[in-house]
Amino acid sequence: MTLASMLQWEEGNQTRVAHWHSENGIAPHKRVVIADDTLTADDAYRLACEGTAILWRGDFQNARQLLQALVRRIDKPSKKSKRAGKRVDKSSNEAVQKTATDIFNQHRLIHSQRARILGMLLIECNADHTISLRRAPDVSLACLEAYGAVSESYVISLRELLGVISAHEWRKNGVPILADSEGEPIFVHPHYGVFSPVRGEYIELICNTPLPKSLNEESIAFDIGVGTGVLSIILALRGVQKIVATDMDERALVCAQENIEHLELGSQVEIVKANLFPEGRASLVVCNPPWLPARPSSSLEHAVYDPDSRMLKGFLNGLSEHVVADGEGWLILSDLAEHLGLRTRKELLEWIEQSGLVVLGRVDxxxxxxxxxxxxxxxxxxxxxxxxxxxxxxxKT
Structure with a gap:
């Protein structure tokens, strides 16, 4: 558990401290007030907007209701934003292209400000990951899965805690990815901090694209950036005899290993900690990098944002050294970045060519x-x- 520093506050005429934890890398709040069920939503919203954190000492379920009240106040569109929306000129494609990146940056700024305000409502957890509040749920297992064992109490935002609880439910219940030969769903179980395969379209692409013929001679594939292990699982179920799956994130490595073992595919899939490629060459190399070339604002956003397209470029630049001569590299990529003005199709094609690669085909x-x-x-x-x-x-030959 990464507990970088301490949070300090005044309570009961005493100065108290506890470890502060934030997956978003937010520094400990400088101003903290104690609050309970008597705090109104309007007062809580004012405090949060002013940068004052609220350490909750009331009923836990009332804290959840207060958080929802804050959400409603934040998400209520202002008259100014409505007027701005009416001024957007959608009649000119050129105008839309020029403002696409600005709109994206505005979108990120709105979400960042929203997260900052909602993150001001805090909960203290005990060293055994329990919460000493009325009607508090048992979150000890969920927090243990996310943070590991700790020796002292710590404070986190309620919003982050609810994310930990949701992740625990996803991990327990699993996410269906496809059906087996008898029509029964096959599940993967995402861990906290590991991107969940909720967007099924890229899974369908891996399921339906014909495998390269070179696999008939040497049935080896690499899965670059394994995440939950979903792509390795699909390739194994499609009959690939050996898959080497890599990642640098410890949570992803543990998550993928558990999913592989749960489906009894350990004889086909090997999980390796590596920066992009493992050693050797394969007949098929698959990669589903983050789709947007922008800086992540938290560790949880690394699956979405790829600063300067580093992972994408790294995959393209190294592919020719890790795929057999008649093999294939499969790049799963959305063109959302192109519509947002963050990357052009011309740039992508130039990177492919500069890496000594050719496009054999594309499935959309x-x-x-x-x-x-x-x-x-x-x-x-x-x-x-x-x-x-x-x-x-x-x-390229």
Missing amino acids: TRPKHPKASSETDLLYFARSAEVTSLWRLGI
């Missing part, structure tokens, strides 16, 4: 998640046009 699919059809979403103009592709890449 449309996203099915709710935001793609939500016109109230600030990024609807990009999400509605998004296409997810499996790029089949080979070595």
Whole structure:
């Protein structure tokens, strides 16, 4: 557990301290007040907006209700934002392209400010991960899974704690990825901090794209950035005899290993800690890098944001040295970054060519998640046009 520093506050005419934990890397709050069920939502919202953290000592379920009240106040659109929305000129494609990145940056700023305010409501957890509040749930197992064993009490935001609880439920119940030969669903169990395979379109691409013929001679594949292990599992179920899956994140390595063992695929899949590629060459190398070239604001965002497209470029630059001559590299990538003005198709094709690769083919699919059809979403103009592709890449001869 990464408990970087201490949180200090005044309570009962005494100065108290506890370890402070934030997955977002937020520093300990300088101003902290004690609050209970008598605090109104309006007062809590004012304090949070002013930068004052609220350490909760009342009923736990009332704290959850207070957090929802804060959400409603934050998400209520202002008259100013409504007027700004009406001024967007959608008649000119050129105008939309020029402002796409600005809209994306505005979207991130809004979410960052939202997270900052909602993160001001704090909960103290005991050294055994229990909570000493009325009607508090038993979160000890969920926190142990997320943070490991600790020796002292610590303080986290209620919002983060609820994320830990949700992650525990996902880990316990699993996420269906496909069906077996008898039509029964096959599940993977995401761990806290590991990106969950909730977007099924890229899974369908891996399931349906014909495997390269070179696998008939040497049935070895590499899975770069294993995450939950979902792509390795699909390749194993499709008959690939040996898959070497890599990642640098400890949570992902543990998560993938547990999923592989749960499905009894350990004889086919080997989990290795490595920066991108393992040693040797494979007939098939698959990679589903983060889709947006932007800086993550927390450790949990590394699965979404790839600063300067480092992982994408690293995969392309190293592929020719790790795939057999007649093998294939499969790059699963959304074009959302292109619609947001963060990357162009020309740049992507130039990176492929500069890496000594050629495009053998491409399989496209449309996203099915709710935001793609939500016109109230600030990024609807990009999400509605998004296409997810499996790029089949080979070595240039």
